[in-house]
Amino acid sequence: MSETRILASYVTDTRLEDIPQDVRHEARRAIVNFMGCAVGGSAHPAVDIAIRTLGPFSGPPTATVLGRSERLDPLHASLMNGISSHVYDYDDTTPKNYSHPTSPVASALFSYASANRVSGRDFMLAFILGFEAESRVANAVYPAHYDAGWHITGTSGVFGAATAVGRLLGLSVQQMVWAIGLAATQAAGLREMFGSMAKSFHPGRSAQNGYVAALLAKEGFTAGEHGIEGPRGFAAVQAAAYDLSKITARLGVDFDLRANTYKPFPCGIVNHPTIDGCIQLHDEHRLAPDAVRAVRLRVAPLVMDLCNQQNITKGLQGKFSVYHGAAVGLVRGRAGMKDYTDEAVNDPHVKRVREHATAVGDPSVTEDQARIEVELADGRVLTKFVEQSLGNLGRPLSDRQLDDKFRDQGVLALPDEDLESLIKLCWRIDDLDDVNEVVAASVPRATKAGAPGLVTPASRRA
Amino acid sequence: MSETRILASYVTDTRLEDIPQDVRHEARRAIVNFMGCAVGGSAHPAVDIAIRTLGPFSGPPTATVLGRSERLDPLHASLMNGISSHVYDYDDTTPKNYSHPTSPVASALFSYASANRVSGRDFMLAFILGFEAESRVANAVYPAHYDAGWHITGTSGVFGAATAVGRLLGLSVQQMVWAIGLAATQAAGLREMFGSMAKSFHPGRSAQNGYVAALLAKEGFTAGEHGIEGPRGFAAVQAAAYDLSKITARLGVDFDLRANTYKPFPCGIVNHPTIDGCIQLHDEHRLAPDAVRAVRLRVAPLVMDLCNQQNITKGLQGKFSVYHGAAVGLVRGRAGMKDYTDEAVNDPHVKRVREHATAVGDPSVTEDQARIEVELADGRVLTKFVEQSLGNLGRPLSDRQLDDKFRDQGVLALPDEDLESLIKLCWRIDDLDDVNEVVAASVPRATKAGAPGLVTPASRRA
Numbered sequence: 027m028s029e030t031r032i033l034a035s036y037v038t039d040t041r042l043e044d045i046p047q048d049v050r051h052e053a054r055r056a057i058v059n060f061m062g063c064a065v066g067g068s069a070h071p072a073v074d075i076a077i078r079t080l081g082p083f084s085g086p087p088t089a090t091v092l093g094r095s096e097r098l099d100p101l102h103a104s105l106m107n108g109i110s111s112h113v114y115d116y117d118d119t120t121p122k123n124y125s126h127p128t129s130p131v132a133s134a135l136f137s138y139a140s141a142n143r144v145s146g147r148d149f150m151l152a153f154i155l156g157f158e159a160e161s162r163v164a165n166a167v168y169p170a171h172y173d174a175g176w177h178i179t180g181t182s183g184v185f186g187a188a189t190a191v192g193r194l195l196g197l198s199v200q201q202m203v204w205a206i207g208l209a210a211t212q213a214a215g216l217r218e219m220f221g222s223m224a225k226s227f228h229p230g231r232s233a234q235n236g237y238v239a240a241l242l243a244k245e246g247f248t249a250g251e252h253g254i255e256g257p258r259g260f261a262a263v264q265a266a267a268y269d270l271s272k273i274t275a276r277l278g279v280d281f282d283l284r285a286n287t288y289k290p291f292p293c294g295i296v297n298h299p300t301i302d303g304c305i306q307l308h309d310e311h312r313l314a315p316d317a318v319r320a321v322r323l324r325v326a327p328l329v330m331d332l333c334n335q336q337n338i339t340k341g342l343q344g345k346f347s348v349y350h351g352a353a354v355g356l357v358r359g360r361a362g363m364k365d366y367t368d369e370a371v372n373d374p375h376v377k378r379v380r381e382h383a384t385a386v387g388d389p390s391v392t393e394d395q396a397r398i399e400v401e402l403a404d405g406r407v408l409t410k411f412v413e414q415s416l417g418n419l420g421r422p423l424s425d426r427q428l429d430d431k432f433r434d435q436g437v438l439a440l441p442d443e444d445l446e447s448l449i450k451l452c453w454r455i456d457d458l459d460d461v462n463e464v465v466a467a468s469v470p471r472a473t474k475a476g477a478p479g480l481v482t483p484a485s486r487r488a
Numbered sequence: 489m490s491e492t493r494i495l496a497s498y499v500t501d502t503r504l505e506d507i508p509q510d511v512r513h514e515a516r517r518a519i520v521n522f523m524g525c526a527v528g529g530s531a532h533p534a535v536d537i538a539i540r541t542l543g544p545f546s547g548p549p550t551a552t553v554l555g556r557s558e559r560l561d562p563l564h565a566s567l568m569n570g571i572s573s574h575v576y577d578y579d580d581t582t583p584k585n586y587s588h589p590t591s592p593v594a595s596a597l598f599s600y601a602s603a604n605r606v607s608g609r610d611f612m613l614a615f616i617l618g619f620e621a622e623s624r625v626a627n628a629v630y631p632a633h634y635d636a637g638w639h640i641t642g643t644s645g646v647f648g649a650a651t652a653v654g655r656l657l658g659l660s661v662q663q664m665v666w667a668i669g670l671a672a673t674q675a676a677g678l679r680e681m682f683g684s685m686a687k688s689f690h691p692g693r694s695a696q697n698g699y700v701a702a703l704l705a706k707e708g709f710t711a712g713e714h715g716i717e718g719p720r721g722f723a724a725v726q727a728a729a730y731d732l733s734k735i736t737a738r739l740g741v742d743f744d745l746r747a748n749t750y751k752p753f754p755c756g757i758v759n760h761p762t763i764d765g766c767i768q769l770h771d772e773h774r775l776a777p778d779a780v781r782a783v784r785l786r787v788a789p790l791v792m793d794l795c796n797q798q799n800i801t802k803g804l805q806g807k808f809s810v811y812h813g814a815a816v817g818l819v820r821g822r823a824g825m826k827d828y829t830d831e832a833v834n835d836p837h838v839k840r841v842r843e844h845a846t847a848v849g850d851p852s853v854t855e856d857q858a859r860i861e862v863e864l865a866d867g868r869v870l871t872k873f874v875e876q877s878l879g880n881l882g883r884p885l886s887d888r889q890l891d892d893k894f895r896d897q898g899v900l901a902l903p904d905e906d907l908e909s910l911i912k913l914c915w916r917i918d919d920l921d922d923v924n925e926v927v928a929a930s931v932p933r934a935t936k937a938g939a940p941g942l943v944t945p946a947s948r949r950a
Contacts, residue, residue, distance in 0.1 A: 083561045083563050207681060219711055258679040
C-alpha cells in the first residue's frame with residue numbers, strides 16, 4: 027500500500043481507545059496552549075483586517091471565530107482562527123520538523139465543532155490523528171523542504187486539517203485518499219513572508235483549505251491517488267530529499283504529540299535561554315528594578331545573527347533583541363505579552379539595563395544555552411549558566427506553567443473569571459458533550475449578547 | 489527596483505491606450521475561447537459536485553457562475569468558473585511555458601464583473617495585464633518548475649488573478665506588491681493530480697486565491713515585499729533554475745497574448761496533427777463513412793507513449809487514442825465534443841477504421857507533424873504530410889474557427905440563438921458598458937427566470 031493510503035487508513039480506522047493516555051494528555055496541553063494563543067491574538071490587526079475584508083463574503087454564519095464576537099461560515103472561521111493563533115508566533119513547535127502543528131488542525135476543528143455538534147471524545151481523536159498525519163508528512167520532507175524556503179507550518183498543516191476534518195466527516199478510506207490529494211495540491215506558504223501578516227495567513231489558509239479538501243472528497247470530487255508519494259506528488263515536488271518511511275514507521279505506536287514544545291516567552295526562541303536565566307537570577311536574588319549595573323551575555327552565534335538589536339523603541343523590536351529579553355527578565359522577573367509592548371521597551375528601568383548589556387556569540391554555547399554574568403550596583407557579580415532552556419523537550423512547561431501562559435495572553439481579551447472558566451474547559455475538553463461549549467466560552471462576554479448582527483449559539487444548526 | 493515591484497508598477501500604471509491593437513484582438517480571441525470552454529464545461533460532474541459541496545458555504549450570491557443557474561459569492565464563483573473552463577482540457581495554451589493562462593485570470597474577472605459594475609474597457613485592460621503578469625512569472629521559472637511536477641497553470645495563475653482583480657480594485661503599487669506576495673505564498677497545484685477532477689480545481693483555486701489576495705492587500709493585510717524574487721520567494725523555492733529577467737524584459741512592448749494558442753480538438757494535443765491531416769483527407773476526397781480500408785500513421789514517438797490505445801469503449805479513452813482521432817477525422821470529417829463520447833467511440837464506422845489503423849513512432853516526425861497513409865476500399869492510396877498542426881502558433885485558428893469551436897462546446901448548454909448572441913457579445917466585450925451582460929448571456933434561458941433561490945441580476949448590487 028502507498029504511504030497516502032496507509033495514512034488514510036490509519037486516520038479513518040483508529041479509535042480513541044487506541045491512543046495512549048499520555049498522548050491524550052499531551053493533546054490537552056496542545057489545546058490549552060492553542061486556545062490561549064487564539065484568544066490572545068484575536069484582537070490583532072491582522073485578524074481585524076481579514077474579518078473586515080472577507081466577512082462580506084462569508085456564507086451563513088454558523089461558526090464562532092475564537093475570541094471574537096463575529097460569526098462566519100466555518101471555512102472563513104477556520105482562516106481567522108489560524109491567523110489569531112499564530113500571529114504572535116507564540117504557538118507550539120515540534121523541534122524535529124520546526125512546524126507549528128496545532129494551529130492548522132485545531133483552527134479547522136474548533137470551527138467545525140462550532141458549526142456542528144461534536145463530542146469532546148470525537149474532537150480529541152480527530153485532533154490527535156490530524157496532528158500525527160501532519161507531523162509525519164513534515165518529518166518526511168524535513169529538513170530539505172524547510173531549508174528550501176517553505177513555511178512547513180502551512181505546507182504540512184493542510185494535511186492535518188484535511189485528515190482531522192475528514193475524520194469528523196466520517197470519510198471512507200478512498201475519500202480520505204482524495205482529501206489527502208486535495209490537501210497536497212494546495213500545500214503552500216513561503217518563508218519569504220516572515221515578518222509580515224502573511225506569515226499568520228499560512229496556518230489559517232491551511233486550516234481552511236484542508237477543511238475544503240475534506241468536504242469535496244466526501245462528495246466524490248476526485249484527486250490523484252498518490253498525493254504524497256507520487257512521482258509528481260508533494261514529497262518529490264516540494265523536497266529535494268525526503269524519507270517516506272517516516273510517514274508509516276511505528277504508526278499508531280509513536281506519536282509526535284510527545285515531541286511537541288511550548289514557548290514560554292512571546293519572542294524569538296533563540297532569546298529564551300537568556301531570558302530564562304535572567305528570570306532565575308531575578309527570583310533567586312529578589313533583584314530590585316534598579317539593582318543591575320551591567321550584564322554580560324555569552325550566547326550561541328545565531329543569537330547575534332537574529333537578535334542583536336539594542337537601540338530600540340518598539341515592542342515588536344523587543345522580540346528580536348536579546349538585550350531587551352535580558353533586561354525584562356532581570357528588572358521585571360518575567361517576559362510576558364506585557365513586556366513586549368512599546369511601553370515596556372521604553373520603561374526607564376528596562377531601557378537602562380538593556381543599554382548596559384553586552385553580548386558575544388560563542389560557538390561553545392548551544393542554541394539551548396546561555397552564560398549570563400550580572401554586575402550589581404552593590405558590587406556583587408552574579409552568574410548563571412542555562413544548560414537547557416525552559417520550554418525545551420528536556421525541560422517542558424508544566425501544566426501550571428501552561429495555565430500561566432494562557433492567562434498572560436488571555437487577559438488581553440477576557441476578564442479573569444471568564445479566563446479561568448475557559449482554561450478549565452480546555453483541560454476537560456474530552457469530557458464535553460459538545461465542544462462548542464469551549465468555543466462559546468472564548469468570546470468576550472460584553473459582545474456575547476445583543477451585539478448587532480450576531481447569531482446566537484442556539485441558532486447554529488438552524 | 490525588484491521584479492515584484494516593477495511588475496506591480498506596470499500592472500498598476502498601464503492604460504488601455506498603451507496596449508497595441510493586435511494584442512487587444514488576441515485578448516478578445518482568448519475571451520471567446522475561454523467562454524466557450526466555461527459554458528461547455530459548466531455541466532461537468534466536477535462543477536456539480538463543487539457547487540453542491542461548497543454552495544452551502546457561499547456568501548451573499550452576488551455573482552453568476554458562467555453557464556449555470558446558480559449564483560454564489562464572487563470568490564466561490566471564481567472557483568467554479570475555473571473548474572468549468574479547464575475540466576475538458578480544451579482551454580488555451582502558451583507553448584513557451586505550457587500554462588493554460590486565460591482560465592485563472594478570466595474566471596476571477598468575470599466573477600468580479602458579475603458582482604460589480606465593470607466596463608468592457610476596464611475588463612479588457614485588467615485581463616491583458618493579468619495574463620501578461622502570470623505568463624511572465626511562468627516564463628521565469630519554466631521549464632525547471634514544470635519539469636519538477638508543478639501544474640504551472642495553477643502556480644502562475646494565482647499571480648494573474650491577483651494582479652487582474654487588483655487592477656480593477658484600484659490597488660496602489662504598494663498594495664499590488666502585497667497582492668503579489670499573497671499570491672506567491674498561495675502558489676500551488678501538483679501534476680500528480682492529472683487525470684482526476686483535482687486538475688481542474690487548480691485554475692479555479694488560483695482564480696479564487698488571487699482574488700482573495702487582491703482583496704486583502706487593498707485593506708492593508710501585509711505580505712513580504714519580494715514574493716517573486718526573494719531568497720525564499722516563489723522563484724527560488726519553486727524552481728531549481730529560473731531567469732527573473734523574463735519578468736521585466738521588454739515589459740509593455742512584448743505581450744505573451746501573441747504567443748497564445750487554441751486547441752482545435754478536445755483531446756490530447758499530440759494527436760492533433762494526425763486528426764488535422766485526416767480531416768483534410770476527408771474533405772479533399774469527400775470520403776464516405778465506409779470508404780477507408782486501412783490507415784498507416786507515422787507519428788512522433790511521444791504519441792506512442794501517451795496515446796497508443798486501440799481497444800477502447802469509452803469517450804474519455806478516445807481522447808488518448810491516436811487511432812480514434814484518425815478514425816473520426818476520416819469517417820466524420822471532424823473531431824469535436826460529440827466525437828469523444830461513448831457513443832462516438834462505439835460507432836461501428838469509427839470503430840472499424842480505428843481497428844484497421846496502425847501507428848509507428850518515428851523520431852524524424854516532430855510533435856507538430858504527422859505522416860498519414862490511407863488505403864481506400866476502391867484500392868486508391870491517399871497520403872498526407874502535416875507539417876504544422878492546426879492550432880499551432882504557425883497555423884493559428886482563425887476567428888471563425890474559434891466561433892466554430894465555441895459552437896461545438898456551447899450547444900451542450902445553450903440553444904443556437906442564445907449561443908450566437910453570446911459569441912457576438914464576447915467579440916465586442918470591450919464596447920460593453922457592463923460586462924455582466926456577457927455573464928448573464930451565458931446562463932441557459934430556461935433557468936434564468938423563476939428558478940427557485942435565484943437572485944436576479946438586478947439585485948446584484950443591492
